[in-house]
Amino acid sequence: MDGKIILVTGAAGYIGSHTCVELLDAGYRVVALDNLCNSSREALLRVEALSGRAVPFHFADVRDAAALDILFAQHAIDAVIHFAGLKAVGESVDAPLHYFDNNVAGSLCLLNCMRRAGIHHFLFSSSATVYGDPETVPIPEQACTRVTNPYGRSKLMIEEMLADLMRSDAQWVIGVLRYFNPVGAHASGMIGEDPRGIPNNLLPFISQVAAGQRECVAVYGADYPTPDGTGVRDYIHVVDLARGHVAALRRMFASGGGFTVNLGTGRGYSVLQMLRAFEAVSGRSIPFELVARRPGDIGICYADTRLAKELLDWQAGKDIHAMCADHWRWQSMNPRGYSGSVLQGG
Ligand code: NAD
Ligand code: UFG
Numbered sequence: 001m002d003g004k005i006i007l008v009t010g011a012a013g014y015i016g017s018h019t020c021v022e023l024l025d026a027g028y029r030v031v032a033l034d035n036l037c038n039s040s041r042e043a044l045l046r047v048e049a050l051s052g053r054a055v056p057f058h059f060a061d062v063r064d065a066a067a068l069d070i071l072f073a074q075h076a077i078d079a080v081i082h083f084a085g086l087k088a089v090g091e092s093v094d095a096p097l098h099y100f101d102n103n104v105a106g107s108l109c110l111l112n113c114m115r116r117a118g119i120h121h122f123l124f125s126s127s128a129t130v131y132g133d134p135e136t137v138p139i140p141e142q143a144c145t146r147v148t149n150p151y152g153r154s155k156l157m158i159e160e161m162l163a164d165l166m167r168s169d170a171q172w173v174i175g176v177l178r179y180f181n182p183v184g185a186h187a188s189g190m191i192g193e194d195p196r197g198i199p200n201n202l203l204p205f206i207s208q209v210a211a212g213q214r215e216c217v218a219v220y221g222a223d224y225p226t227p228d229g230t231g232v233r234d235y236i237h238v239v240d241l242a243r244g245h246v247a248a249l250r251r252m253f254a255s256g257g258g259f260t261v262n263l264g265t266g267r268g269y270s271v272l273q274m275l276r277a278f279e280a281v282s283g284r285s286i287p288f289e290l291v292a293r294r295p296g297d298i299g300i301c302y303a304d305t306r307l308a309k310e311l312l313d314w315q316a317g318k319d320i321h322a323m324c325a326d327h328w329r330w331q332s333m334n335p336r337g338y339s340g341s342v343l344q345g346g
Contacts, residue, residue: 010083012039040338072117079121092151103154138304180234180264185330192330194337221293230271234264234302237318247314264303
């Protein structure tokens, strides 16, 4: 990759920070941008410590065109990986305009600035949420899209904007990655997911119960058409996911052309299977209570992973034992997330 320079937006976030480490390990140079609305500067200090490499940081919003123009004038960016966005489904229902502004208008602003700067390689964080409640599993990329909330709609709108952009100008090389359920943490325990307030997602909640910070996991629904009645998802280790981005970039620089690819493992696990796996690695008992379904949830979701293998020569390698063990190591080493660190800077 000849020391190519990658701008990572949302670099201080959960997936962004892990991807920075993998990019640096693969020999890329990284410039980070984040407005820290859902993250800490500390994450990037730890990325630098882990990789032994400097990561220039721009404290900026992707909707700030002037800041982006300055950044693109300062660094000879070869490609942009765009993680910056808001991701809480429930919050998006309450504040849809905020989500469209941050996610859709933010992406639009970034793409306009890239065009002005003559940068045309763009890798975008989409989500399996664009498939809604799938007709069949595993879900192939050509499955129907049917979003059910503003967060999902913001992702689909951006995907459609990107498709139009590629049709309009052959210079653009755009990869769309649809993530399934990222979990786990870097094996060092130095970086991981640091949710603010009550976690929305299953694994952070389970790990806080295991740590004694919360009393009990509410299992949303035991009447789904799954082997034990609880919801089934395609959990993917965040380090595998990060490496998927490195593979996608390699493909973009080597062959050009656009693609939309699922990043998952192709295997589904139920809520209770995840809970038991977490108990096994942590040695803690995790109390749970079966409660009603969470509104908007689907029963079963897992990826068809063949296109990722064929196009990107990538597949996930880490199993649920590694996902839970690494999540637990991060939780145990950082019981208060990044805010417990003496290096805390943001
Ligand atoms: P995260 O919240 O940890 O990271 C997002 C980062 O973007 C944060 O550091 C936040 O401060 C920053 N950010 C948000 N809006 C910004 C703005 N306007 N300008 C600059 N920075 C901004 O989330 P994550 O889990 O790392 O997710 C990264 C991306 O992947 C998001 O786009 C998300 O929608 C997508 N995604 C996540 C999941 C998941 O379950 N984690 C699943 C599918 C897709
Ligand atoms: N669950 C519980 N209790 C909890 C949290 C979750 O039982 O406290 C269950 C859910 O009902 C679901 C499973 O655990 O069956 C996973 O739930 P998550 O909230 O962790 O993940 P989702 O699949 O609901 O959603 C995630 C992201 C979305 C993204 C979607 C698809 O949060 O943003 O994956 O990528 F759109």
